[in-house]
Amino acid sequence: MNAASWWLELWAAPAALGFAVLFNVPPRTLLPACLLAIAGHTARRAMMVAGSDIVLATLVAALLIGVAAGWWGRRTRQVSEVYSVCAAIPLVPGVSMYKAAQALLGIASVETSVGGEAFLLDAGVYAVKAVMIMLALAIGIAAPMLLWPRR
């Protein structure tokens, strides 16, 4: 884990930008959404370097994004999801989902049930991990909206 690899976190910005454009957010909100995405992804990485597991780290990062987006959304009179949803996108557990799908494909190719346990175990573990990360993400984003009553 060298210092240069922290620059990789900047890739969170284009990842958020693409979805912001897809969701048709107002052009003025693109930059804050990208900055929030970098902050969220860096926060998750920092938590994991500090020894947390990925689910807790995602929950904390998502809460950070949700609170910041709620605050900034009020200040700029935008819907807070404009910031929070786009910024949360880079935290989606793509690798876990891919590994689960790949392990399931492996099951399709085993002839007898003997070789299948490893694939089944892999598929189960990665699928559960992906679901837990997605839940942490959704709860973290939605919680501030529910805790702060809307105008």
Add this chain to the structure above:
Amino acid sequence: MRGNAGGERLPRMSCMKSVRDPTHLCRLVLAAGTLVHQSGGDTARTAKIMSRTARALGADTVHTIVSSLNLGVTVELNGRQRTVFHKAPHMGVNFRTLTGVGRAVNALEACRIGPGAFESLLDDLRSRPNYYPRWLTALTVGLACGGFAALFGGDLAAVLVTLLGSGIGSWVRLWMAARHYKPFIFATVTAAIAALVVGLLAKQFSYTPEPAIAASVLFLIPGVPLINAMADMLSGNYLNGGVRLTMSAVIIAGIGVGVSLALRVVH
């Protein structure tokens, strides 16, 4: 059918112009609610926008129903009651519309615009929904998936092939969605195209094909329905939350089928 049914007796607003005909009032309320509901608002937001609109237009009482497929409102105006329902299936995500309806209702409440101007603002939001042309959206979504490939540990070649494959895939997705293909179909077809293009190219040019393939289909993940599902579940709208979760699960299953088809060709 109960989505969010709530009734409130409301203080009368003091604007000079208000709507006299309760049916017209209901139509305006449903127009505002439909725009929010169909562009990615959760149940509580849709219900809130509907009752705020009714109140600003001068209704004495208002009851709203927001289910996943229908919107309904009952208002009382000058001693006359009226109920209007209509169909409003889920559609895409459009934050411009969400923000625009919110601002229009704010302006209506502050008496800055009357019912006529409010109606034409809503028509405007309905007829010109997009800031960005399709090719630009496809390009930036491709770039987004390239960013994912980098975050997952891919090299520069992986980023570039993901940009290309996901760009093509998301153009196809937008094209199919505009022609009203069902979510499962366009998720499967688009995931297969994107994963196939990325998989074949990444095997040739990149030392890290796996992050590229994993990133290539992420633009299909139904992020907003999932977050709205959570918001609905946590705020007690279990039925609507369940519908959104089911819809997301169908799309994710479609992605799985598409990727598995593509991986068989690639390996």
